[in-house]
Amino acid sequence: xxxxFYDVLNNITLLMSAFYLxxxxxxxxxxxxxxxxxxxxxxxxxxxxxxxxMQMTIExxxxxxxxxxxxxxxxAAYFVGPLPTFIVTATIVIYRFSVNTNxxxxxxxxxxxxxxxxxxxxxxxxxxYSKRTFMTVTLYATTIHMIILGxxxxxxxxxxxxxxxxIPASFISCWLTLLISRDIRxxxxxxxxxxxxxxxxxxxxxxxxxxxxxxxxxxxxSSILQEKTVTLLMIDIDFFKKVNDTxxxxxxxxxxxxxxxxxxxxxxxxxxxxxxxxEEFSVLFEHSLLHQVETLAEQxxxxxxxxxxxxxxxxxxxxxxxxGLASFKETTTHIDDLVSHADIALYHSKQNGRNQVTRFxxxxxxxxxxxxx
Numbered sequence: 287x288x289x290x291f292y293d294v295l296n297n298i299t300l301l302m303s304a305f306y307l308x309x310x311x312x313x314x315x316x317x318x319x320x321x322x323x324x325x326x327x328x329x330x331x332x333x334x335x336x337x338x339x340m341q342m343t344i345e346x347x348x349x350x351x352x353x354x355x356x357x358x359x360x361x362a363a364y365f366v367g368p369l370p371t372f373i374v375t376a377t378i379v380i381y382r383f384s385v386n387t388n389x390x391x392x393x394x395x396x397x398x399x400x401x402x403x404x405x406x407x408x409x410x411x412x413x414x415y416s417k418r419t420f421m422t423v424t425l426y427a428t429t430i431h432m433i434i435l436g437x438x439x440x441x442x443x444x445x446x447x448x449x450x451x452x453i454p455a456s457f458i459s460c461w462l463t464l465l466i467s468r469d470i471r472x473x474x475x476x477x478x479x480x481x482x483x484x485x486x487x488x489x490x491x492x493x494x495x496x497x498x499x500x501x502x503x504x505x506x507x508s509s510i511l512q513e514k515t516v517t518l519l520m521i522d523i524d525f526f527k528k529v530n531d532t533x534x535x536x537x538x539x540x541x542x543x544x545x546x547x548x549x550x551x552x553x554x555x556x557x558x559x560x561x562x563x564x565e566e567f568s569v570l571f572e573h574s575l576l577h578q579v580e581t582l583a584e585q586x587x588x589x590x591x592x593x594x595x596x597x598x599x600x601x602x603x604x605x606x607x608x609x610g611l612a613s614f615k616e617t618t619t620h621i622d623d624l625v626s627h628a629d630i631a632l633y634h635s636k637q638n639g640r641n642q643v644t645r646f647x648x649x650x651x652x653x654x655x656x657x658x659x
Contacts, residue, residue, distance in 0.1 A: 318367035329373030346451035347444035363405035490546035493560035526565035608635035
């Protein structure tokens with residue numbers, strides 16, 4: 287009995303350790319929406335865990351060997367979906383038949399298939415994180431395990447002795463594994479949500495200055511290894527203080543929200559759009575040439591100028607914006623100067639009448655330096 291206890295404990299320890307390590311595969315929860323390559327890798331890891339469990343057999347009666355290979359199949363079907371479930375199920379079936387082909391092998395394969403399809407069906411019909419779903423899946427798996435063992439061991443005389451050991455072990459292992467998998471997933475979702483909140487501007491829903499700074503740092507580092515054009519567009523709403531003073535701060539907030547939507551519609555997926563504070567916005571382009579960004583900026587400027595901003599209960603408010611452009615390596619030889627050069631170009635737009643797009647030139651830097659001094 288002591289040996290059996292340690293065998294069960296070793297299996298549970300393996301499961302807990304394995305699923306903790308698998309949880310480190312990605313900082314994001316692995317779901318049916320995860321990248322295909324990630325789900326395939328998850329299925330491979332679960333397959334390895336299943337094979338390890340098949341080596342760590344439990345001997346509840348002399349000559350009777352059972353294991354907990356079905357637990358990874360349950361986790362795959364419960365949390366990740368068809369692809370990893372198919373991978374781990376197919377791996378178990380192929381591995382089992384590679385050992386020998388007999389009645390027990392066929393029964394084991396039927397067991398794994400029942401676990402895969404049954405768990406998938408239950409999860410599809412019930413709330414994933416509900417305790418009731420946990421209990422239903424655990425009871426289902428334990429019942430199927432009991433039935434298959436009953437069929438295989440019916441005439442051996444050790445059925446009761448085997449079930450007395452393996453059924454509690456199967457139930458506890460399944461419950462604990464689902465519990466730790468759920469907790470890891472919920473923790474990741476919470477961290478992901480908090481991270482998004484620190485990266486998103488609460489008013490406009492765009493990336494904030496912190497996110498922009500981090501992204502720009504990554505772009506700078508990658509530009510050391512790759513020869514690529516990086517272009518920065520700085521945008522500032524003209525006379526925004528007058529909007530707040532005339533119509534109130536709530537109206538100003540609404541203008542910022544509408545302004546952000548128009549930038550999103552115009553930029554799409556080609557640039558990294560952020561609100562850097564107040565009425566200042568920026569768009570970072572990694573693969574667009576300067577003349578392409580300049581054309582896009584002019585389109586944005588016209589769109590903003592020609593479409594009035596509507597404030598609820600008030601007349602339309604005319605808004606314009608100024609734009610400053612700098613590009614590594616077209617206007618700027620050192621990428622660390624990209625932000626300052628785009629700022630200088632934006633300053634030049636504001637100083638020369640606003641509502642225009644200006645690309646950085648060296649003479650602007652000299653002029654702004656002279657004005658400061």
